[in-house]
Amino acid sequence: MGMKLSQFNFELPNNLLAEYPSEDRDEARLMVLNRKENTIEHKKFKDLINYFEPDDVMVLNNTKVFPARLFGNKEKTGARIEVFLLRELNSETRLWDVLVDPARKIRIGNKLYFGDDESLVAEVIDNTTSRGRTLRFLYDGSYEEFRNKLNELGETPLPKYIKRDVEPEDADRYQTIYAKNEGAVAAPTAGLHFSKHLLKRLEIKGVDLAEVTLHVGLGTFNPVEVEDLSKHKMDSEEAEIEKAATVVINNAIENKRRICAVGTTVMRALESSVSSNGRLNEFKGWTNKFIFPPYDFSIANCMITNFHTPKSTLLMMVSAFAGHDLMERAYKEAIKEEYQFYSYGDAMLII
The missing domain is CATH 2.40.10.240 (QueA-like)
Known part of the structure; x- marks a missing residue:
């Protein structure tokens, strides 16, 4: 049997659950994990531009949250x-x-x-x-x-853990600035940290942007309740990957560029449509793919994600990507350094 549920449990102090977003999108904190060097750095989100070169690719989820x-x-x-x-x-x-x-x-x-x-x-x-x-x-x-x-x-469906009332600015802040295809009941939260200015700077640097759509469902918040992870059933979510995105991403695979999945939702969409030779196929349909360690990722070699709650499928996917030991170290440090967790929280870049 592989990893067990109990390996993804940890004590998360209540004061680290972000009730509000950071004042400016790209001023959130950014923890950078380097898998090869086994290092952890502390930066600001806008510093992520320094980790990318021309022709690298950022893959964004352009789903739009509707007032559910x-x-x-x-x-x-x-x-x-x-x-x-x-x-x-x-x-x-x-x-x-x-x-x-x-x-x-x-x-x-x-x-x-x-x-x-x-x-x-x-x-x-x-x-x-x-x-x-x-x-x-x-x-x-x-x-x-x-x-x-x-x-x-309708009103903006802020996650249940946020106990305050919905405020007018939530309609804007619980939405990525590139959201366009309506259908999600929860925001793809890693993307909330991108500002117009940062996207422009990435573009000027020559970093390519590719968009996919995965309509995030409420299942994203479901904790896992079975000790044997292979028995957990994921809710299905609707996804679409168009030809334009596959061309940009497959080209980057050929040229051994950095391909960064912005969020677990993007990673899930990409991994749901891999060809036998390790390329990305077009996709339109539903996915209930559950990614947990050990897992070999086919498309993205870099990811941006928020800090997740104990026993969540999101934490399991990120552990599969970063390596369980590095992830444990990173989370201990995040708690010590008082990073903000969850939907409105800080971000992590894994390279």
């Missing part, structure tokens, strides 16, 4: 119900996969009303899990108007 958290009222009783939109099942019939809270009050056939004017109504069609439901939204306008209505009524 809605608050509605149940017909008759008027009870306040939180509805978390997970994914659209059918755009014609406006069927959605959602979580509801409190779930015990929501049964098939119930209607929920949203907005002060109750202009959006949803009917509960099915139970999927204890908290999961299928809703059909009833709305008179076009599909575009319906989506605009959801955006207007």
Whole structure:
């Protein structure tokens, strides 16, 4: 048997869970791990430009977070119900996969009303899990108007660990500056540290940018609960890798350049579509790939990631990439140096 769940457990002080993002995106702290030299350095995120040369490639996840958290009222009783939109099942019939809270009050056939004017109504069609439901939204306008209505009524789905209320700037800061394909319920957080200025500097230096899409699902926050990691089942997430990205990335593989996956979501997308000769294929579909040590990575030879919570699949993937011993050392140091963890936290560059 390979590595066990208990090898990914550690004590994380509560004060290191980032409640707010850094003041400026690229001023977050950056820990740099060098796998070959077995070294750890402490930098600022904007210093990462010094680790890249012309024709190296940065691979970004251009998914866009939609305001997935809605608050509605149940017909008759008027009870306040939180509805978390997970994914659209059918755009014609406006069927959605959602979580509801409190779930015990929501049964098939119930209607929920949203907005002060109750202009959006949803009917509960099915139970999927204890908290999961299928809703059909009833709305008179076009599909575009319906989506605009959801955006207007919804709020930024900050991760549950953030106990404060959502603030206006969260809508901007819980989104990468290059986000464009709507579909994620959680941000690809490593990308939150890129500022327009830093992207421009990378471009001027001759670093190529490639974009892929992986719509991050809530499953990204699920802790692993089985000691034998091979028994853990990942939630599926929708991904797309277009031809343009494969050309840039495969060219960099041929030329032995540095290929940097910005975030675990990018790494997961890339590793879900590898050809038999170790090149990247185009991809459109769903992936439930779970990467844990030991694992041989085929495409990226460098990654940027945030600091993850104990027992998370994200920590396991990063350990597979950096090596478990180096990762343990890095996390001990991160806690000692009071790096900020999780979605709004600091970053790590692994080369």
